[in-house]
Amino acid sequence: MIRWPDRTLPRQAQKQLEQYQRAIDGAADYQERVERAKTDFDRYNCKGNKTFDAIKYALTKMCSGAQRCAYCEDSAADEVEHIKPKNLYPEAAFVWLNYVYACGPCNGPKNNHYAVFDQSTGQLVDVRRKRNDPIAPPRAGAPVFIDPRAEDPCVLLSLELRSTFFFVPRHKPDTIEYERAYYTIKTLRLNSRDYLPKARREAFKDYLAQLKQYRADRDQGASLVKLRSIEKHIRGRGHPTVWSEMKRQHDVIPSLRKLFRDVPEALSW
Structure with a gap:
């Protein structure tokens, strides 16, 4: 939520x-x-x-x-x-x-x-x-x-x-x-419906993959249009609480800490 x-x-x-x-x-x-x-x-x-x-x-x-x-x-x-x-x-x-x-x-x-x-x-x-x-x-x-x-x-x-x-x-x-x-x-029943935590886990994986793709494309000189397309996907994806929590908790989860350090602009998405 x-x-x-x-x-x-x-x-x-x-x-x-x-x-x-x-x-x-x-x-x-x-x-x-x-x-x-x-x-x-x-x-x-x-x-x-x-x-x-x-x-x-x-x-x-x-x-x-x-x-x-x-x-x-x-x-x-x-x-x-x-x-x-x-x-x-x-x-x-x-x-x-x-x-x-x-x-x-x-x-x-x-x-x-x-x-x-x-x-x-x-x-x-x-x-x-x-x-x-x-x-x-x-x-x-x-x-x-x-x-x-x-x-x-x-x-x-x-x-x-x-x-x-x-x-x-x-x-x-x-x-x-x-x-x-x-x-x-x-x-x-946000936790007791077993499909909800599973869906959040899948959303986490997708957000992670998209952010890594953004980093790779940016570092390889991708066009602004392509980068904005990835940003738009992240902003509009389902389970936005997962993304919100990834940003909030990035300092305490090692895999997120490095990723957001490399892509600090994503903290404002």
Whole structure:
């Protein structure tokens, strides 16, 4: 996971989204707002709705390279995902900054899973609504789940690049930062789906090969066009977190240290 770039919706799409949200906010009570959030989102989030066509176009442009999931970066992203679940937070059902593109294998398990650090106690509290629970507002508190639209996940998460290619918390246990990282990794099953670490390993190998090719071509006097082509491939490849972590960890991994020393310009890609 990396932070998603900011992008502004076209003015008309943003105005329409705000109008959709006002209709929910004007409902009589919380339960009605929850019901409206679900029915209205299902109604408007369809092909041919100009507002959501614009939203999906913008989300696609925000993806790195191909249209890949904001969370796992592996599978095709074809679902507009609410970071804060609309069934818990109807006030965010039609809020642009609450949207990312996600894949089914990530969106399904996450669904309405959400937790906060309770405003009164500071304890981590699961606020998802279970079957037959009363429809009532969740406890107030700061979100636990990492929001890639509002913050940089790499501040809390690190990717192990030597063997497992697992995501791990960057901070010490018993800290808020650790709990947020652990909760996000577990909720999205970023390590337990065995094909994800394998895909990250393959991405690492490809990034490494491309950077070595760039170095060789540059040293042999290749044209700027050819070098820019390799740079473009690296910038647009899937699993951008792997590349981000290669740059961040290059000083502590010998094979990367020498390579980035030879190609320092790649640190800005």
